[in-house]
Amino acid sequence: MIGRLKGIIDGFGEDYVLIDVQGVVYEAFCSARTLQSLPRVGEAAVIEIEMMVREDMIRLYGFATPAEKTWFGTLMTVQGVGSRVALSILSVLRPSELASAIALQDKAMIGRANGVGPKLATRIVTELKGRIPELDAPEAGVLGLQSAIGEGVARGPVADAVSALVNLGYQGAQASAAVARVIAREGEEISTEKLIRLGLRELSQ
Template identity: 40%
Template sequence: MIGRLRGTLLDKQPPWLVVDVAGVGYELEASMTTLVALPGVGEPVSLYTHLTVREDAHLLYGFAREQERSLFRALIRVNGIGPKLALAILSGMDETAFIRCVMEDDVKSLTRLPGVGKKTAERLIVEMRDRFPHWEHATEGGGLPGIATGQGETLRQDPLADAEAALVSLGYKPAEATRMLSGLDEGLSTEAMIKAALTKRLAG
């Protein structure tokens, strides 16, 4: 099991990134919450990881915080929640916001996430509620530690197109992704655009 990687960030094309560790490039998929926390390409980076082994592939997922990885692992144990949907959930809200939705039976906020309908939101609330007691300290005093937005640029040349493609990969329809990105500052990085679009969608 690969539990953590420390190396140099080689590429960042949401939702994918590549980390060089002693000459070996590890390709990982990450949530937008993690991607906006990353430094620029060429900078050192350390990520918690989760490895999923399938018959046709070994898939590696990266997380900026151990709490985010813990929530990802809890989510994929819920019936009907796979890694892709778990990452979409973590892209739309951080651990504190998700815990609050569960504890307050906030079905409406959960259904704003791509791929989460009313029945799925209700199942998440029921199945996740009993898994949070040991995390209560994380939400005391105003929430989990904040994350710093990375300032480096990706290797791609069209942040808006990259942001739209990333939102589609998370489960949003192309037309919806376009609406979510409309009106945003075109000078933002890809990751910042995605985060702003997700925030606007959840505020919806």
């Protein structure tokens, strides 16, 4: 089985990359996010690989990080999620954003991906609740605060800061995760204005 490829970028397709490994060119299907992160043609690259073998097909799927590869496999355990849909989800959401969306049961965030309708989005967040891969799991304190925000029981300044960030155009899961990280670092005795300012800094990184 192939777990990783190290070679030279030989070319790109709409949804795949060609990698030359000592004269053998491999085709690996990737998310749009992974394709955008890869170097230009002729430059060296390393990508994580998930290899699928069927009676009539051998296909490679490439990922920029081990976290993305792990999430690919996790998503495919959900009924109705095949490789195309899993890559579509990973094209619009970073692994950390996907973890937050599932932790907060944010169906709308999952539904941003092409091929994911309301019913499938609901199934994904429901079936994967409590199954966030360890390498992407938020810290316990951060996840707890995110849950409080999502359930509407977070204290006033926190809820106000998240609301302000959402009004600025950020997704709810992104905003709550950013505010949660600020609280974890700065402590709970922090003003709404400072939470918003530091939250924006988190989101810009």
